[in-house]
Amino acid sequence: STGAIQDLRSALSLTPSDPFLHERLAWVHGAGATIDASRRSEHLSSAVTHLHRAIALAPENPFLHRSLAALAVPQGEPFLQVGLRAARGAVQRDRGLLTDLVDRFVPLGLSETQWVTLVPDSTLDRLELGALLEARALLSEAGHVYQRALELATPAEAALGRWMLAGLLMRQGNVPGATIELAGHSGMFDYVEFDDLFVASKGLV
Numbered sequence: 001s002t003g004a005i006q007d008l009r010s011a012l013s014l015t016p017s018d019p020f021l022h023e024r025l026a027w028v029h030g031a032g033a034t035i036d037a038s039r040r041s042e043h044l045s046s047a048v049t050h051l052h053r054a055i056a057l058a059p060e061n062p063f064l065h066r067s068l069a070a071l072a073v074p075q076g077e078p079f080l081q082v083g084l085r086a087a088r089g090a091v092q093r094d095r096g097l098l099t100d101l102v103d104r105f106v107p108l109g110l111s112e113t114q115w116v117t118l119v120p121d122s123t124l125d126r127l128e129l130g131a132l133l134e135a136r137a138l139l140s141e142a143g144h145v146y147q148r149a150l151e152l153a154t155p156a157e158a159a160l161g162r163w164m165l166a167g168l169l170m171r172q173g174n175v176p177g178a179t180i181e182l183a184g185h186s187g188m189f190d191y192v193e194f195d196d197l198f199v200a201s202k203g204l205v
Contacts, residue, residue, distance in 0.1 A: 004028045022054035023067055030071050044075055048082060055086075062093035070104055084117045092120050095128070102132045112144035123149045123157040127164060134168055143168055 008025040015021060026047040033043035051068040058064055065086045072083030087105075090097045101118065110118075115133065119125040126149035134142035146165040153161050162181055169178035 002032075005032070017057055019054035019057040019061070019064060022050040022057070023064060026050035026054070026067070026071065033075075044079060047071055048079060051086075055089075060093060062090045062097055065090035065093065066097050066101065069101060073105055074108060080114075084114060087118050088120060091118065091125065095125070098125075098128060099132060102129070102136070106136055106138065110141075112141050115141050116145055116148050121152060123153045123161060126152070127157075127161055130168075131164065134171075139168060139172055143172075 005025065005028055008021060008028060012018070012021050012025065026049075029043040029047035029050065033040040033047070036043065048068070048071070051064065051071065055061075055064050055068065067086075069083045069087035069090055072079040072086065075083070087101050090101065098119065105118070115129065116126065119129045126145050130142045130145035130149060133139075133145060143165065146161060146168065150158055150161045150165070166178040166181045169175075169181060
């Protein structure tokens, strides 16, 4: 990797404003962290620095944010929070990237709170995340995300969110909890037709 690092540094000396050269150099440093454990921290710090430079040069490119998230989150602290913020930035710019990020991070055992930080603070983003987690059998995490989604919900959004949460509780065998969730909001379907809720929820995954 030393030769590749030198080659990319030489290229950057000629075109320092190329964000994708910074990204490539970051990933070479990431590989170096795996190969040379004695310099792991140095390589990872350089990788994160170059990806931050790439993002600064092309801040609205969602794939650069995803690249930083994909590199940093698996490293744990102190890089985990950097990666989660980058993941949120990626989703803010392209919601279609959320599925890929969830699949990357499922094996890492993120906490319920960490999952929530992956998406912007909106009901629909959180509901989409919850649906993806539920589909991957992370039921406790999905329930937490659904609850956090309801904190921000409009009446119409709450109708969808409570219906999805009730479905999760049913899947967990918590029929009383599901019944209470729905019965306690008996007027919620005044806002949204049941069929519309069903279609909307399917569109989240």
